Amino acid sequence: MNALAAVLSRRLPEGQVVEGFRAEQWAVCDRVPQAVVFPESESEVAEVMRLATQEGWTVVPAGKGTWLHGGQPPGAVDVVLSTMRMDRITLYEPGDLTVTAEGGIGLDLLARRCGEHGQWLPLDPPGPRKGTLAATVSTASSGPLAYHHGSPKDHVLGVSLVTGDGRVLELGGRVVKNVAGFDVLKLTIGSWGTLGVLTSITTRLHPQPPADRTVLFRGEAAELVALARAIATAPAPLAALEMLLPGERERSGGPVSLLAVRILEAPEATDEICRIVTDTAGASAFRQMDGRASADLFRNVEALESGAELVVRLSLLPSQLEALRQYACTLRDLADPDEGWGTRLAAHVQNGILRVIMSRMARGEGWIDRAAEVIERVRGGLEAEGGSLTLSRGPCELVSAVGAWGDVGPAAPLMKTLKREFDPAGVLSPGRLGFL
Amino acid sequence: MSAALTSEVTADLQAIVGEQWVITDPVRLLAYESDGLTAYRRPPGAVVLPADTDDVSQVMACLAHAEVPVVPRGAGTGLSGGALAGPDAVIVATPRMNRIVHVDPENRLALLQPGVINADLTVAARPHGLYYAPDPSSQSACTIGGNVAENAGGPHCLKYGVTSRYVTGLTVVLYDGEVLRLGGLGRDSAGYDLTGVFIGSEGCFGIATEIEVRLLPIPQATRTLLAMFDQLEDAGEAVSAIVARGLLPAALEIIDRETIQAVEASIFAAGYPVDVEAALVIEFDGIEAGLDFEAEEAERCCWEKGAREVRRARSEEERLALWQGRKKAFGAFGRVAPDLLVQDATVPRTRLPEVLRAITEIGHRYGLRLANVFHAGDGNLHPNILFDRSDADELARVEQASREIMAVCVEAGGTITGEHGVGLDKRGYMRMVHSRDVLEVMRATKKAFDPWGGMNPGKVLP
Ligand SMILES: Cc1cc2nc3c(=O)[nH]c(=O)nc-3n(C[C@H](O)[C@H](O)[C@H](O)COP(=O)(O)OP(=O)(O)OC[C@H]3O[C@@H](n4cnc5c(N)ncnc54)[C@H](O)[C@@H]3O)c2cc1C
Numbered sequence: 001m002n003a004l005a006a007v008l009s010r011r012l013p014e015g016q017v018v019e020g021f022r023a024e025q026w027a028v029c030d031r032v033p034q035a036v037v038f039p040e041s042e043s044e045v046a047e048v049m050r051l052a053t054q055e056g057w058t059v060v061p062a063g064k065g066t067w068l069h070g071g072q073p074p075g076a077v078d079v080v081l082s083t084m085r086m087d088r089i090t091l092y093e094p095g096d097l098t099v100t101a102e103g104g105i106g107l108d109l110l111a112r113r114c115g116e117h118g119q120w121l122p123l124d125p126p127g128p129r130k131g132t133l134a135a136t137v138s139t140a141s142s143g144p145l146a147y148h149h150g151s152p153k154d155h156v157l158g159v160s161l162v163t164g165d166g167r168v169l170e171l172g173g174r175v176v177k178n179v180a181g182f183d184v185l186k187l188t189i190g191s192w193g194t195l196g197v198l199t200s201i202t203t204r205l206h207p208q209p210p211a212d213r214t215v216l217f218r219g220e221a222a223e224l225v226a227l228a229r230a231i232a233t234a235p236a237p238l239a240a241l242e243m244l245l246p247g248e249r250e251r252s253g254g255p256v257s258l259l260a261v262r263i264l265e266a267p268e269a270t271d272e273i274c275r276i277v278t279d280t281a282g283a284s285a286f287r288q289m290d291g292r293a294s295a296d297l298f299r300n301v302e303a304l305e306s307g308a309e310l311v312v313r314l315s316l317l318p319s320q321l322e323a324l325r326q327y328a329c330t331l332r333d334l335a336d337p338d339e340g341w342g343t344r345l346a347a348h349v350q351n352g353i354l355r356v357i358m359s360r361m362a363r364g365e366g367w368i369d370r371a372a373e374v375i376e377r378v379r380g381g382l383e384a385e386g387g388s389l390t391l392s393r394g395p396c397e398l399v400s401a402v403g404a405w406g407d408v409g410p411a412a413p414l415m416k417t418l419k420r421e422f423d424p425a426g427v428l429s430p431g432r433l434g435f436l
Numbered sequence: 437m438s439a440a441l442t443s444e445v446t447a448d449l450q451a452i453v454g455e456q457w458v459i460t461d462p463v464r465l466l467a468y469e470s471d472g473l474t475a476y477r478r479p480p481g482a483v484v485l486p487a488d489t490d491d492v493s494q495v496m497a498c499l500a501h502a503e504v505p506v507v508p509r510g511a512g513t514g515l516s517g518g519a520l521a522g523p524d525a526v527i528v529a530t531p532r533m534n535r536i537v538h539v540d541p542e543n544r545l546a547l548l549q550p551g552v553i554n555a556d557l558t559v560a561a562r563p564h565g566l567y568y569a570p571d572p573s574s575q576s577a578c579t580i581g582g583n584v585a586e587n588a589g590g591p592h593c594l595k596y597g598v599t600s601r602y603v604t605g606l607t608v609v610l611y612d613g614e615v616l617r618l619g620g621l622g623r624d625s626a627g628y629d630l631t632g633v634f635i636g637s638e639g640c641f642g643i644a645t646e647i648e649v650r651l652l653p654i655p656q657a658t659r660t661l662l663a664m665f666d667q668l669e670d671a672g673e674a675v676s677a678i679v680a681r682g683l684l685p686a687a688l689e690i691i692d693r694e695t696i697q698a699v700e701a702s703i704f705a706a707g708y709p710v711d712v713e714a715a716l717v718i719e720f721d722g723i724e725a726g727l728d729f730e731a732e733e734a735e736r737c738c739w740e741k742g743a744r745e746v747r748r749a750r751s752e753e754e755r756l757a758l759w760q761g762r763k764k765a766f767g768a769f770g771r772v773a774p775d776l777l778v779q780d781a782t783v784p785r786t787r788l789p790e791v792l793r794a795i796t797e798i799g800h801r802y803g804l805r806l807a808n809v810f811h812a813g814d815g816n817l818h819p820n821i822l823f824d825r826s827d828a829d830e831l832a833r834v835e836q837a838s839r840e841i842m843a844v845c846v847e848a849g850g851t852i853t854g855e856h857g858v859g860l861d862k863r864g865y866m867r868m869v870h871s872r873d874v875l876e877v878m879r880a881t882k883k884a885f886d887p888w889g890g891m892n893p894g895k896v897l898p
Contacts, residue, residue, distance in 0.1 A: 095676050095786040096815075118682050140629075153632055154601050167873050175782040177598060177816045177854035179587050179636050180862075180869050181896060182878045186600075186632030195628075207682035233542065235565050235653040237722065268726035317622035319542040352543075352622045388623040405626035411616055414884050415627045421880040433627055 004057060004078060005035040011047055012037060016085075026080045028060050029073030029396040033080040040085045042160060042168060042199040048081055049197065050166030053425040059164075060429050061193040063104060063132030070139060071192050072404040073396050075431035081197060083134050089113055090200065091174070098157060098174055100202040103134030119205040122149035124298060126305045126355075126392075134198040140190030144240035144262065144301055147350035153189045155203045161188055161196035164423025174202045187418060193429040194436060195422040209239070209264035214294040215274055216287040217259040221245055221345075224259045225322045227281055228349040231261060232318060234280040236273045239264040241349040242301055243321075247359060248335075248342030259349075260297060304346055310334065310358040310394045312375070316387035318352035323385070327378050328356045334371050336360040352387075361395070372401045379406055403434045441481040441524060445502045449484050449526075452494045457532070459483040468527055471514040472574070475775065475825070476860055480507065480521035485532050488549070489607055489615060489645040492528065496643070497613030499526055500890055506611060507892050508639040510551065510582030513574045515778050516859025518586070518638045518895055525893075528643060530581050536560050537646070544651045545604065545621055550581025550644050557649070566651035569596040572855070573763060584644050587636035589855035591687040591762070594813035595721075596652070598855070600635045607646035608634060611890040620648060633881065638857050639892040641885035655721035658686070659731040660749040662758040663738040664712040668692050668796065668808070670742045671714035672788040675812045677737040678718070679785060683730055687719040688813030694822075695765050695807045698772045704764035706757055712744060716812070717762050765809040773805065773822035777834055781842060783850035785815040794844045795819050802837040804830075816854035817845065842868060858896045866898045 001009065005019035018026075018036045026036045034057075039045045052059045057078035062068060064084050083104035091100040094117040101110060107121075108129040114120055125131070125141030135141075137159070142151040158172030172178060172185040188195055217227055228243050240262035263273050278285055289297055305311050312331060314324050328345050335343045340359025347354040361371065375398075379389035383406055391404045408415065412435050419436050420426075430436075450458045459465060460482045469479040481504070486492045499506050507521035509529040521527050530551035537547040541564035546557060554575040557568045571590035572578055578588070584606070589598040605620035619631035634641055665671040671690050678685065691699075696708045696715060708715055716738065720730045735746050749755035769776050783791050792808070795817070799806035805822040819841055823830050842852055842865050852858075852865040866875065879897055883889075 093784065093786050095680055096784040097679060098784070150597065150601060153629060154597060169874050169877060170871065171874065171877075173849075173851045173869070175784055175815055175850050175854070177589050177593070177782045177811070177814050178851045179855055179857050180851045180853050181858060181866060181875075182640070182881050183587065183600070183633055183636045184874075184877055184881050186629045186635075187881070189632070190629055207684055210682075229542075233544075235656070237653075265723065266726040266729065268729070269723035272723045272725040313624060315623050317543050317545075319540075320622070353624075386620065386622060388625070390624045405624070408627045409617075410614070411618070411627065411630055414616075414630070417884040418628060418881065421877060421884070435627065 031077040046166040053165040063135035103198040106130040158202040160200035243347040245345040311392040312356040313390040324354040336362040457485040510579030515856040518859035605648035608642040657724040658721040661718040669789040674741040689717040690812040692808040698768040702768040706760035777821040780856040781845035782854035787848040802833040
């Protein structure tokens with residue numbers, strides 16, 4: 001056993017520390033940790049963090065390890081701290097429409113428990129559903145439902161956070177309205193494990209929608225863009241509006257380009273919204289899916305990124321959807337024409353976000369430099385128009401080269417000051433956000 | 437910070453914004469001596485009225501240089517004393533910054549200066565079939581800048597959420613005059629959510645000088661009900677029953693007997709029966725089809741919980757009449773008692789009945805007049821104490837009772853303020869809900885934005 005793992009094993013109960021080859025599957029962007037720890041309580045998490053600060057070990061918080069390669073590769077990874085054994089629901093009063101659970105609870109388990117009471121948490125981030133709540137909140141991940149139902153910052157009411165030096169902070173609370181002091185909680189949402197380990201989360205819940213319907217339109221990409229924009233401004237509550245363009249090799253005879261309009265309202269209202277949507281579209285829907293079929297379609301949207309080598313998120317104002325598509329086409333050149341399914345595009349139309357999901361990147365002499373050059377050019381163009389480009393996933397060398405996010409700008413010193421407050425020794429996920 | 441609001445500083449301010457936009461006349465300063473919480477009165481050293489971000493930046497740089505503290509102010513409707521300044525501080529007020537820069541119906545966005553009145557935004561958006569969802573009861577007076585600073589809520593936040601849900605980007609000016617642009621729709625901002633943490637910072641981090649907000653399509657239709665109960669708790673139970681049935685009304689508001697009587701005795705009389713213990717306003721909105729069903733379900737919940745009467749609005753006039761009692765409650769208190777202490781605790785919804793019972797008991801025990809008007813669906817209570825400040829004994833009982841009410845709410849898993857903010861008024865309660873470490877982190881967060889300590893000093897933190 002290596003020295004670091006040995007120290008940890010002495011401090012934690014039996015079976016909570018893993019090292020050697022078993023730590024390999026927990027590599028963060030190719031960096032294999034010296035130990036992976038699986039604490040079962042908040043005080044154990046605090047113990048690990050105190051130790052890390054004392055010893056100067058770098059710690060990357062994790063959930064089930066389904067997206068360790070997201071974000072910028074951290075500079076060093078001594079310890080991966082997984083919250084996956086902290087997966088209990090600690091307080092659930094359905095009448096309050098809120099639930100408190102340990103950070104390591106899977107979104108699937110949470111959904112099952114809340115579903116028993118006819119409630120749900122409307123979050124559909126990309127990735128497998130077993131992904132943990134803490135990781136979802138920490139990366140502020142969301143999906144097609146975000147525009148209408150909100151993203152993690154709108155759902156989360158309170159958290160317990162263990163800071164870099166092992167302080168336990170209870171931020172926010174368990175009530176749906178709370179302005180008691182500065183909203184420090186918001187800093188932790190989307191902080192990518194650089195401020196602390198989320199050990200407990202209270203989130204708001206919603207009544208499960210009484211009906212689930214998706215209306216599908218199909219057509220050529222440019223037509224669909226126009227249709228999508230028209231429907232986005234229709235006077236009706238749409239739960240999601242997702243444009244899906246399949247990969248090149250999925251096309252021939254197979255899947256076509258689709259616009260999926262999801263409606264989650266009462267049955268009578270659903271019919272009426274359908275009518276508004278088709279009137280606005282001036283075209284008839286190619287298919288309508290209800291209940292399970294509708295839900296499954298969007299489950300597939302959640303899974304779109306699985307197996308992809310490169311995922312790039314492009315963003316502009318929603319009205320600039322066609323411009324986004326043009327930028328996306330530029331990126332298509334990075335794909336390997338002979339392998340995998342090619343490049344899928346998926347847009348959250350109402351939010352102005354388009355994901356470019358690439359099965360395999362083209363290799364060859366200097367491919368990283370070439371890809372970096374193309375991505376930087378696209379990022380420059382988008383930023384000049386007030387937009388952004390984020391690498392959600394990609395080969396580590398590439399992500400390191402171009403950065404997962406764009407430049408933070410003049411707020412960087414302020415953010416660094418905040419980071420020091422939560423993590424004085426700088427042991428938490430150093431470099432994960434690029435500039436810190 | 438050694439404050440020095442000298443005549444040179446005043447002259448510099450005049451040079452920046454124009455002479456007529458710097459107020460130093462003691463009589464005119466009286467207009468700024470308090471906000472909506474009139475218990476505290478303290479005129480500022482001066483008031484500056486800038487026109488745009490650039491003005492604000494120069495004004496702040498000037499004041500920072502002279503080490504004079506700054507207190508931002510919108511309409512001054514705040515209910516926690518947040519916009520109060522002492523004689524050695526300067527109020528930077530936003531009434532001139534009241535331009536709606538643009539309404540962008542394609543993207544359902546609006547860009548505003550902070551002094552825009554909340555209700556004016558909805559008026560500007562209406563021709564596009566859009567509106568701005570957060571609707572504090574003070575919406576015809578309060579500013580969007582003040583809403584951002586307080587993370588304001590309102591009756592319809594039950595379904596639609598509070599201000600933070602709708603603010604997508606901010607331009608803020610820090611004490612030293614630095615201008616920061618935060619967030620913005622159409623971009624994944626790198627790093628920490630500074631927009632999010634700025635919202636609700638009560639003027640202690642900086643001044644918001646431009647605000648980007650999301651607009652929503654105007655709902656096709658609404659259904660409004662008013663249910664009368666002979667027990668306040670029953671109204672609370674009806675709220676729980678409606679939520680338990682999986683219904684999501686746009687609003688669920690309760691007003692109690694004391695409040696109804698105040699309203700009915702005032703020029704705002706709304707025709708509520710004065711002998712009921714509570715009235716519950718229920719509103720649904722959305723697509724016309726299906727609304728009747730929801731309204732009927734809610735009505736059934738009310739009958740099940742012992743409602744004496746349920747009225748349903750048949751027209752827009754009737755709807756406004758049903759809302760009248762709720763909307764005019766605060767206005768009506770004025771004629772009932774000289775002073776009003778507005779509380780703002782939030783509790784988990786299921787704890788409402790027992791907390792209401794406890795509050796009533798506390799009121800009785802201290803011999804105080806309590807009037808409850810509140811956002812029941814959110815568990816956001818406003819137990820208001822009607823009293824007379826000149827009666828020292830009563831004042832002491834008010835303070836004692838307030839503290840006990842807070843303790844009951846916190847004990848039930850709630851918090852000390854749901855939408856009005858801490859300001860000057862609730863600092864003393866902060867330790868009831870936050871540990872030392874958390875308060876320390878809040879202090880450090882303020883310091884990251886305002887290392888000089890010049891922004892709205894003495895507010896929020898105990
Ligand atoms: C009758 C009545 C009913 C009310 N109902 C509600 C309600 O339903 N929901 C609710 O949430 N509130 C309610 N309020 C409280 C109040 O209206 C809100 O807090 C409102 O958001 C304050 O806006 P304002 O423009 O009046 O701000 P002000 O009172 O002027 O200022 C409030 C705080 O914001 C800061 N501030 C103001 N502008 C800026 C800026 N541009 N940048 C930075 N800081 C700034 C000030 O320093 C101060 O700390 C009510 C008040 C009254 C009198």
